[in-house]
Amino acid sequence: MKRRVAAACVALFLLATHADAFADKKTVADKIMKFSEAGKFLRVSTSFTEIFDKKAYDELSSGIHTTLVLRIFVYRRGQESASPAAVAVGKFSVRYDLWGEKYVVSIESTHFRKKSQYKTRSDALKAVTELHNLPIALLSTIPQGPHHFIGMVVELNPVSKKLLAEMRRWLTRSSGGVSVSRGASFFGSFVSVFVNPKLPEADKILRLRSQPFFRVK
Amino acid sequence: MHMRCLAIVLGLLLGLAFAPTPAAADAPTRSATKKDESLVLVERVDIAGNVSTATRLVKRAIAIKEGTWVRIDDPRFRQIRYKVLALGYFRTVNVKLAKGSKRGHIIVKVAVKERGTIVLNHLLFGTSRATPWWAGIDLSERNFIGSGISVGGGFVYAAEGPINNATNQYAFGLHIGDPSILGSRYGAHGRFLYTDASEPFRIAGELSDGAPDNFDSFSYTRTGAVAGMSMILTTLSQLTIDARVERVRATTPDLPVRMRPDGTNEAIDLHLQPGVSRVVTMALGFERDTRADPVLPYNGNKVAVLGEVGARWLGGDYDFATLLAKYQHWWPLRSGSIRHVLSLHLTGGLILGDAPRFDRLHVADLNRLITPRALGLVVSTAATPNVFNTNADKTTYGEVGGAFEVQYTYRLFRSRKHVYGGDLFFGLGLWALGNRDDVRARDRSLPRSIPVDLLIDAGLRLDTEIGIFELTFANALGRIPL
Numbered sequence: 001m002k003r004r005v006a007a008a009c010v011a012l013f014l015l016a017t018h019a020d021a022f023a024d025k026k027t028v029a030d031k032i033m034k035f036s037e038a039g040k041f042l043r044v045s046t047s048f049t050e051i052f053d054k055k056a057y058d059e060l061s062s063g064i065h066t067t068l069v070l071r072i073f074v075y076r077r078g079q080e081s082a083s084p085a086a087v088a089v090g091k092f093s094v095r096y097d098l099w100g101e102k103y104v105v106s107i108e109s110t111h112f113r114k115k116s117q118y119k120t121r122s123d124a125l126k127a128v129t130e131l132h133n134l135p136i137a138l139l140s141t142i143p144q145g146p147h148h149f150i151g152m153v154v155e156l157n158p159v160s161k162k163l164l165a166e167m168r169r170w171l172t173r174s175s176g177g178v179s180v181s182r183g184a185s186f187f188g189s190f191v192s193v194f195v196n197p198k199l200p201e202a203d204k205i206l207r208l209r210s211q212p213f214f215r216v217k
Numbered sequence: 218m219h220m221r222c223l224a225i226v227l228g229l230l231l232g233l234a235f236a237p238t239p240a241a242a243d244a245p246t247r248s249a250t251k252k253d254e255s256l257v258l259v260e261r262v263d264i265a266g267n268v269s270t271a272t273r274l275v276k277r278a279i280a281i282k283e284g285t286w287v288r289i290d291d292p293r294f295r296q297i298r299y300k301v302l303a304l305g306y307f308r309t310v311n312v313k314l315a316k317g318s319k320r321g322h323i324i325v326k327v328a329v330k331e332r333g334t335i336v337l338n339h340l341l342f343g344t345s346r347a348t349p350w351w352a353g354i355d356l357s358e359r360n361f362i363g364s365g366i367s368v369g370g371g372f373v374y375a376a377e378g379p380i381n382n383a384t385n386q387y388a389f390g391l392h393i394g395d396p397s398i399l400g401s402r403y404g405a406h407g408r409f410l411y412t413d414a415s416e417p418f419r420i421a422g423e424l425s426d427g428a429p430d431n432f433d434s435f436s437y438t439r440t441g442a443v444a445g446m447s448m449i450l451t452t453l454s455q456l457t458i459d460a461r462v463e464r465v466r467a468t469t470p471d472l473p474v475r476m477r478p479d480g481t482n483e484a485i486d487l488h489l490q491p492g493v494s495r496v497v498t499m500a501l502g503f504e505r506d507t508r509a510d511p512v513l514p515y516n517g518n519k520v521a522v523l524g525e526v527g528a529r530w531l532g533g534d535y536d537f538a539t540l541l542a543k544y545q546h547w548w549p550l551r552s553g554s555i556r557h558v559l560s561l562h563l564t565g566g567l568i569l570g571d572a573p574r575f576d577r578l579h580v581a582d583l584n585r586l587i588t589p590r591a592l593g594l595v596v597s598t599a600a601t602p603n604v605f606n607t608n609a610d611k612t613t614y615g616e617v618g619g620a621f622e623v624q625y626t627y628r629l630f631r632s633r634k635h636v637y638g639g640d641l642f643f644g645l646g647l648w649a650l651g652n653r654d655d656v657r658a659r660d661r662s663l664p665r666s667i668p669v670d671l672l673i674d675a676g677l678r679l680d681t682e683i684g685i686f687e688l689t690f691a692n693a694l695g696r697i698p699l
Contacts, residue, residue: 063314063323064294095290098316098323159299165509166452167303 033150033210041111041135042086042142044072044210048154049129051206056156060103060121065095068128069155069202070109072136077147077212085148086137092128096121103127111135139215147212155202164201255288259325260317266329269363270306275327277400278304294325301327306360308332334360337683341373343696345588345597347383347417347429351375353591357392367394373592380417380598383434388412388592396447404447410463410593412439416574417598418485419613421476427600437467437489439575439593441496457502459525462532465494465573488574488614490534496573497533500525508547512680513640515555515628518546527572537570547626558626562646565619577614583648584620585674585691599698604671612668615650622646622672629677637680646672 033046051068052060060066069091073084090109097104100117103124107114112135118124142148262283264272276282278300280293287293294312301310307329315324341353353373361368368391375386394406415434422431441463448456467489474482501524508517521543527535543564550557566578580601581587588597624644631638649669676689 059311059313062312063289064312065290067295098314099320157295161509163296163299167299 028207028209031208031210035213036133037139040139042137042139043133044136045132047130048206051154051156051204056203060094060124061096063096063098065093067157068092069158071153073151074137074148075151077149086141088136094124094128142215144215144217147214149212150210152208154206156204158202256286257289258286258322259283260322262325264327268331270360271363274365275301306331306334334358341591344698346698347378347380347598348596349376349378351591351596371592375594375596379429380432380434384415386415386594388594402449406445408443410441412593414594416595419475423478425600425603427598429598432598435469437465440464453507454505459500461498463496465496467491494534496527496535497531498525498527512685513638513678514547515549515558516547520544535571535573537572539568541566556628560624562622568616578618578650580613580650583618583650584672586694588695612650616652618650620646620648620672635682640678643675648672
C-alpha cells in the first residue's frame, strides 16, 4: 500500500513538473504499437531503442546510472486538447556494476515494478527500451467503443529544472564581472553577450504517438 | 572607527567562507553504514583533455571529492557533467567510473574538450547629429591562461562633432575577476578606467531641440579603479562590496549659462568641480534571481539593489549617496504553457547630495529610446520623444527617476542547434526623471513636477551559442541620427 502511495506521489510529481511536455507539439513520431487487455489493465507493447545513439549506448558501461523517464498519456481520439483519459509514468534505469560485471536494471512505473540483471549491454538496452505488455491504464478508465491513441514522451537522462536553472545562472555570473554594479549593466534591460553553451534538459527526448485503437466487448 | 567596521565585515565574510557546506554535511560516512555495499570510496578523480585549463578548476566544480564515501547511485555522479559544462570552458564533458585499487573503490574519469573562451561583452557603434561616428568593443578572456580568472578590456572612440569646443572622445577600461576564489563562494573583481570626455551641455534652444548648435562642450578626464568582492549568499542571491577611487580633471567654463527661448539666462551646474578633484566611494549591492532561464525568462523574478556612498571622510571631494533598485517579475499567461509571458519591470534611482555628473541618472538609463552612454561617454544630444507634451521639463541628468514597464513576450521557437531560442516582445510603460528642486520649489501640482513620458519598445531576442542579441526598435533608434 505504501509503495502504491509512493508510486502515485512520484507519478503526480513527474506530471506536475512535466505537464507541458507533450502539449508543446514538438516533433512527434508515429509508431505502431500493440495493445492488449489482461487483468484489469490496458497494456502496451512497443520499443524506443532509437533514443540511444552510439554515445548513449557506450555510456551504459560507464558505471554511472542511465535513466529513462516515460510519460504515457491515453487520449480519446478527437479530444486531444482535453485532459487525457489515463496517464502512466515510468522510470527505467541501468547501471553497470563494475565488480559484478553485470548490468543492473530497475523498472518502476505506475502499475509495474521489476528489478533484473543482465550480462550483456545489448540485453540491458532491450530491457529498458522494449515494453512488453506494460500496464498503462485501468480498463475502467477506457470506455469500450470510442477510438483512443496514446502519446508517449521518453526522456533520456532528464535534468531537473532546478539544476538547469542553477547551471544557467552560474554561467551568467561566471564571466567574472559584477552583475550588481553601476552603469549600463544595472539599467540595461538585458544581460550582455557571454559564452553560452546550451545545457540540455535531457540527453535526448522522443515523442511518440500510437495508431488509434478501440476496445471491443 | 571605519577600519573597525571594515574589519567586522571582512570577519563575517571569512567566517561564512569556511562554514561547512550542506553537501559536506550530508555525505555518508563509512563507519555509519559499514555493511552497505552500495557505498564506494572515490579513490581518485582523473581529468583528461584539459590543455589550457588547470585541473584543480575542474576538480573544484565536482561535488564528489577524492577520499569520500558515496553511494554508487548518488545523483551527483550524473551531475558532474553539468557542473563541469557550466564552467563555460568546455565543449563536451564525458564522465565514467572505473575500478579502483580494490573492491569498493572507484576512480571517476572526466574527459573534456576545451572551447574558445574569448567573449564579446559589448559592441559599441553608431552615429548621431552630435557625434559623426563612434565605435568600440569590450572583450573578455574568461579563462585567462587556464586559471579560471576573467581578464578583459573595452575601448570606445567617438569622433569630434559639430558642437562648439567639442573634441574627440575616448574611453577604455580593463577588468579582471575571479567569480569563485579557490572554489569558495567568494569572488573578487577589479576594474581600471580612463575616460577623456568632451561632454555637451545645452546653452540655448528649446529642450525638445537637439540640434548641435544649441550646445557647448566642456572637457574632463577620469582616471580610476574599482576593487570589490562578491559573495554568493544562496544559490539564488549574491552580495557585492565595491570601493572606487577616481581622479577627475575638469576644464569647465567660468560661468556656464543657458539662454532660455524667452531671452532670459539660467545658470547651469555642470556637477563637476573645476580643476582636479577626487571621487571616493563605497558601494554595497544585493541581487536575488529566481528565474529558471535568465536569458529568455518565462517565470520567477529578479531583484537588484545598489547603494553607494561618496564622502569627504573617505578622502573624496564629493559628498553624495545613490540608491538604485530594480525589480522584474515574469508570469506565464496560461498555466501549463510558457508560450505567452507577461513581465513587469520596475527601475528606480535616487541621488542625494553633490554627486559628480557621471554618477547622476542619465535620461538614457531610463528611456531606451535615447542613445545610451558608451563606456560613460555622452555621444548624442537627441531630445527624448515628447509623447505626453511635458518636454519643457525634461532633463538630461536627474536626481530622482524611475521606469515602469509591462512586457508581453511570445516564445517563437526553441532549438538545440546554434540558435537556442527566440522571443518576440512588446513593451509599454512610463519613465520619469527630474531633480529634487523641481519637486520642492514648484509652480504646479506634484504629478506635473516630475515629467513623465511614454516608454515603448518591441523586437526580437535571440539566445545563441555565442551570446544574446536584442534586435529591437529602441536599440536601432539609439544608433542613428534623428
